[in-house]
Amino acid sequence: MQWKNIYRGLMMGISDLIPGVSGGTVALILGIYDNLLKAINGFFSRDWKKQLGFLVPLGIGIGGALLLFSRLIEYLLANHVVPTQFFFIGLVLGVLPFLARESGMKRNFRPIHYVILVIIGIALAATAFLNPSDSEPIRELTGSKAVFLFFSGWLGSMAMLLPGVSGSFVLLLLGAYSTAIAALSNLNLPIIAVIGAGVIVGFIVSSRIIHYLLNTFPSLMYAVIIGLIAGSVFVIFPGLHSGPGSLAVSAVTFLAGLLFTVWLGKVDANR
Numbered sequence: 001m002q003w004k005n006i007y008r009g010l011m012m013g014i015s016d017l018i019p020g021v022s023g024g025t026v027a028l029i030l031g032i033y034d035n036l037l038k039a040i041n042g043f044f045s046r047d048w049k050k051q052l053g054f055l056v057p058l059g060i061g062i063g064g065a066l067l068l069f070s071r072l073i074e075y076l077l078a079n080h081v082v083p084t085q086f087f088f089i090g091l092v093l094g095v096l097p098f099l100a101r102e103s104g105m106k107r108n109f110r111p112i113h114y115v116i117l118v119i120i121g122i123a124l125a126a127t128a129f130l131n132p133s134d135s136e137p138i139r140e141l142t143g144s145k146a147v148f149l150f151f152s153g154w155l156g157s158m159a160m161l162l163p164g165v166s167g168s169f170v171l172l173l174l175g176a177y178s179t180a181i182a183a184l185s186n187l188n189l190p191i192i193a194v195i196g197a198g199v200i201v202g203f204i205v206s207s208r209i210i211h212y213l214l215n216t217f218p219s220l221m222y223a224v225i226i227g228l229i230a231g232s233v234f235v236i237f238p239g240l241h242s243g244p245g246s247l248a249v250s251a252v253t254f255l256a257g258l259l260f261t262v263w264l265g266k267v268d269a270n271r
Helices: 005-016 023-029 033-043 048-079 081-093 095-103 111-129 143-161 167-174 177-186 189-216 218-236 244-269
Strands: none
Touching: 005 023, 005 048, 023 033, 023 081, 023 095, 023 143, 023 218, 033 048, 033 143, 033 189, 048 081, 081 095, 081 218, 081 244, 095 218, 111 218, 143 167, 143 177, 143 189, 167 177, 177 189, 189 218
């Protein structure tokens, strides 16, 4: 068992509690993104037992974060939203220099890669101007609703695997977020099963596609990932509507997030 994946899972789980922040981004910071894709692929194969040592501790960490930190994050977002969001902006921006080095941007990027990077970044940033109004929760399944929820789970899981994209935000845009939360709260097993099936199929298909594209078109995929992460900053950005004191605190939390990203990468590289 790779028990150090528990703390990695904790970091990913905390990020998944923040609207607009992606667990995939944290996986990149920790240097396990490629291994995560391989483990998910391998888990849905004949060699699934070999992946348990990687995935079980990671799952324990993610589950533990959801249980232990959900109230803390809820409190911070309710009472100190601007400094909290600036911490995560620092966290997200801190990964960009690492990605630039990892991709060999100066050496490998062509003009088309920069064009793709900018287009992807602008497209994701534009979602910050959307004001999704989640619909009333679905409580009883019909054929059309089951299809909708299945593909919502699929797209949500795809977003979870893509750095820079929040799975919960995708569900919110699709109008399925309240249904998923209500189903979990009330243990509505049929709806949980349909969404869960979409998530599982999404993980299987998406992880294979992303892993293939990363190996076959690395520069293109790095351009997409860097664009997604850069664009996600605009989704997280809470605005500057506070007084000088709050702005000073936000500057400190931003720097803390930036330094925390660097520290995480160094700690993990030395283990």
